[in-house]
Amino acid sequence: MEIDSSAALRVHNVRLVDGLGSAVVADAVLDAGADGRIAYAGPASGAPAPSPDVRSVDGRGGTLLPGFFDCHVHLGMPSNRSIVDEALMTSPALRTLQTAERLRRTLDAGITSARDLGALPAGFRDAVGSGLVAGPRLQTSVGIISHTGGHADTTLPGGVDLGFDFCALADDADEVRLAARRLLRAGADLVKICTSGGMSSAGDDPDDEDLLEEEVAAAVDEARRHRGRAVAAHAQGGAGVLAAIRGGAASVEHGFGIDEQGCDLLGERGAVLVPTLATVFEPLDAATGPPWRYEKKMRWNERTKENIAAAIGRKVTVAMGTDAGISAHGRNLAELAHLVELGMAPMEAIRAATSTSARLLGVEDRLGALRPGMLADVVVCAGDPLRDIGVLAEPDNIVLVAQQGVVRKSALPPPGTGSTGREGAPPPAPAAAPGAGDSR
């Protein structure tokens, strides 16, 4: 999650939402030192005088928020092409460059930290950290562990195995330990497992069970033995949700079938739900995808909305994740509007995507809140997301993005000029040729 560069930054003429749910400050100033840490965040009336050499940004009455988290992305996966096309028809070099473009687009959408849950090699994390490419700070699971025939088995119905190196098959507790060790050796920051089938896998169903409770526990123990790392569990059906929590996973990903028992157990164990509602709310084109995937989605969508709304009503701890790669890349903050549609207050949704997500990723001591001493990962949004949470969904409304005080995107005119621009990385790419990016 670390990045090397930092800069002093001052933002004024903004409404401040601190990510912890505190009262909004109507006319605020944020001041960060050269070390990229926040020295002041509060009312303009109490702000220290600006130091002469600091970069000062006029937020034009917009809303200043902590840089957002997306705790469930697949930056190595296209959202607009099938994985068959990706595996068989796309050169490795092109895949790498397309991933770099998605990193930039995700950052521009206001996501300054992301947790990738499969198909992103650790080198991308390190490239972002060193400034080689612009993108969210990253944690990555590198791969995904499931049973043979489970959610991470990419053997197609015709018998051809797509052979993605990020898919790790393991069929008992010892094999799960070995698979986890291999992924940790490849630089994984956490271990991703599957305790249920899924929507996008041909051979299973969300209600199918995948890793058993004792296999989850083996993964959890193996991750813990490597610098206290955590396990995230893809768990859609009710049985998979319970196996994930009982086995000790830190987060239930999707949780579409979660019931009252699952919610209670989640609370008891201090686990977190990452509901990835973008995959539910985004329409799926029946004409372009395989029929089994469309059928599963139709069968699950309404149930999912009811279950997640009930979980929100029961006040389970929710962190924000989109499953971008399955859902569209670069519109990550639309997820907050989905959470609000299912019953969250806008302030709660913002907390889910900032301080709560930071806690899930174990970085709450430095990220996810605008408080003195925290790193100045910040976003300015035109408009007021507490009145209309939907304003965050449109990347053009994200007018400033900074990490550790370094401005990565600015659509605010600098004083004395009429121009706008982005900094800290190459200029924006021209409009993508058909099929080149993920334009959906």
Ligand SMILES: [Zn+2]
């Ligand atoms: Zn996923």
